[in-house]
Amino acid sequence: MTTSCIFCRIAAKEVPSTVVHEDDEVVAFRDLDPQAPTHVLVIPKRHIVSLDHGTAEDAHLLGRLMLVAKEVAAKEGRANGYRVVTNVGPAAGQTVLHFHLHVLGGRPMTWPPG
Ligand code: 5GP
Ligand code: ZN
Numbered sequence: 001m002t003t004s005c006i007f008c009r010i011a012a013k014e015v016p017s018t019v020v021h022e023d024d025e026v027v028a029f030r031d032l033d034p035q036a037p038t039h040v041l042v043i044p045k046r047h048i049v050s051l052d053h054g055t056a057e058d059a060h061l062l063g064r065l066m067l068v069a070k071e072v073a074a075k076e077g078r079a080n081g082y083r084v085v086t087n088v089g090p091a092a093g094q095t096v097l098h099f100h101l102h103v104l105g106g107r108p109m110t111w112p113p114g
Contacts, residue, residue: 007098011045020075025061026068028103037106038076042069048099050088069103078105085113 009015010029017029020040031039042065048054054062066084073082082105087094 005047005096005098007041007043007096007100008047011043021068021072023068026064028068028072031102035102036104036109038073038078038082038104040072040076040103042072042101042103044099049097050094050099051086052088054099065099065101069101072103073105076103076105081105081109083109 003009006015010017011027017032019027019029021028021042025045026042027045028040028042031041044058044061044065046061048058048061051062069084073084076082082103085102085104086100087102
């Protein structure tokens, strides 16, 4: 746990959030500034800075995060489609340096993203 990390603090319940899924390794909660009707962040409880910092030892955890993203989308009724995004590094728009998947859905999406 990195005490200065906002997502570690959310995972530890030191900072409130609207949790939509929790298990021993993963938490999913609603984004504070939603960019779509569904905008949920799926994070590992363990501090990993970004996808770039993932290792082979994290393979199982990273797979679980993807499956939780799918389960969140299903719970939110996004059978028509949704987007799962992770920003890696500031140039890609990563502002919180704790790995997270954005699950976005409920409005038309364009490609490529900005
Ligand atoms: P990034 O820009 O790093 O890909 O995404 C970080 C996301 O975290 C943003 O969409 C931002 O709105 C969200 N966020 C930042 N701080 C908080 C917070 O304290 N609580 C919640 N629920 N979301 C946050
Ligand atoms: Zn963290």
